[in-house]
Amino acid sequence: MSNVLVLGHKNPDTDSICSAISYAYLKKQLGMPAEPIRLGEANNETLYALEYFKFEQPRLVEKVAAEASQVILVDHNERQQSAADIQDVQILEVVDHHRIANFETVDPLYFRAEPVGCTATIILKLFKEHGVEVPSDIAGLMLSAIISDSLLFKSPTCTEQDLQAARELAEIANVDAAQYGLAMLKAGADLSNKTLEDLMSLDSKEFEANDHRFEVAQVNAIDVNEVISRQKELEVLMNEKIARKNLDLFAFVVTDILNNDSVAIVLGRKADIIEGAFKSSVVDNRILLPGVVSRKKQIIPVITEALS
């Protein structure tokens, strides 16, 4: 029997990598030959977490069907965010906390989605439901995922359940969540070794709404202006991507992790919906988004609604 691959989304973030490792661990304890993989490069924040808790990066697998006939998806369900050949394998399970769209199966499956801030919060429940103990290092990874997705518990996506899970996990991992979390977020916001191309794809997700295709990239920063000062160069790359992928809209969001605000650069033939959608002015292709830190809760639904 070949391994069952456990994978997060393309352009993986800390939740995608850490939930893949954690859930594969749980499935192995339950007797399934599960292996975590990643669909792309881990970012600096994730690398910090992996190194801190002494894990190797999961193996990079770009086409899953050559490796396995069955997979488990964590932290995503939309097929355009998954492996390019996802339709060629059987999806055994999904554990996710996003909206459901562009997902279809032939057979019934185990699908567990909950409107919480992080996949790892659901995975902690699954450990408990199966009566499996969370090892200290796995707890550290799951805590890292919650800190990452919630921007250290400050995002509006963060629920009481995420907070409670983080408290339990910090205790098992024996770390101070606030101190460890700030160090991890700062490692992720260190953009010094990143090219502009890197920034564009580091954490970028594609969506569809009403037959329109749009993409939203998000980078965390300590100094937002350092990124925005290179807007002209960024726009060249953004326009290239829009043309290559035939996008109707591309938003590049820079989030200030210390002050919890964002600035977005918006381009594409549907960029004119942004002012109405966010009820604010777009000046020089740029819009200020005070208090906006969550792509999932504060950006995607607003754009989806405006495009519909």
Place this chain on the structure above:
Amino acid sequence: MSNVLVLGHKNPDTDSICSAISYAYLKKQLGMPAEPIRLGEANNETLYALEYFKFEQPRLVEKVAAEASQVILVDHNERQQSAADIQDVQILEVVDHHRIANFETVDPLYFRAEPVGCTATIILKLFKEHGVEVPSDIAGLMLSAIISDSLLFKSPTCTEQDLQAARELAEIANVDAAQYGLAMLKAGADLSNKTLEDLMSLDSKEFEANDHRFEVAQVNAIDVNEVISRQKELEVLMNEKIARKNLDLFAFVVTDILNNDSVAIVLGRKADIIEGAFKSSVVDNRILLPGVVSRKKQIIPVITEALS
């Protein structure tokens, strides 16, 4: 705050009605103003279960948006099986045991699907996870749903989890599952007060595969030949439905609940796929399906595969 409507699929079966009542009860215990409804007439089997455990039928609601802004789906997720105006309301939760298709939301939601034989089996888990006791009469309804979906535990869809749930529920409801179950199935297989039009829509579900639309109706019978003897009249009605709904394929399946076999009448421009799909001859638009009792596990995947 208006009620949150809890609904099963169109042409409701015993699981759709009983899971709607049971889950609405659980949500009410948890503080949500939930109300079970039904999208169509309950069948004889369901009426038997409701009467036995002294429940009224849920209210018939054909358009949900006029009544509520939020709904919970049980026992289905595909939009063509749901309320006609389902896209006008927010789907708060889904609890289901079918494949996932034609389902999309703007926001994250609670989505719990498991590959078990019956929605009620999952709902029993949810009672336990929330620490809510299952009342005796509600247990009776949930047991009825499992017996119905599993044809008294004989369908290949029936899992060890369904069996275990049925054992627990029979004890709470204080009934003998085998004896009660056979009486309930026989009540459902009593077709004497049904017109041919009734048989066509009693338990009929529409599906899509590779841009083809197909529908599979299923009726349980004690005497299959009693139904098949009226094939010519049935075919007239089937062809009318195919034309009206522009179906590529319509299969009318009669299942022998005592011997666990089925016979299907198949019509439509794609009916020629049936022989290859089921590796058996179609004679006079009719095919014998020995050992086939489960639409979900033994019919839909086979047709979907053949159409793809």
